[in-house]
Amino acid sequence: MALDEPHKDDxxxxxxxxxxxxxxxVRHLVETVTLEKRSRGFVLTGVPTNDDC
Structure with missing residues (x-):
């Protein structure tokens, strides 16, 4: 994740x-991801845990 301009293929x-x-x-990896704000910052939840990552 970055604060940047999109690349031409994004x-x-x-x-x-x-x-x-x-x-x-990486589109298939982030389809189920949620960015949550918690007390100590941001957390990605729903990240796939299989060997395709």
Missing amino acids: TVETVNGIQVAIADQ
Whole structure:
């Protein structure tokens, strides 16, 4: 995850009013991911745990 401009091959979507660029090679890995704000910062939940990561 980065605060950067999208690359030309990225897919850009709006999620909860925020534009998000997703690289095609990781799209299948982030379809189930949620970014949650917790007391100590941000946490990614729902990250796949199989060997494809």
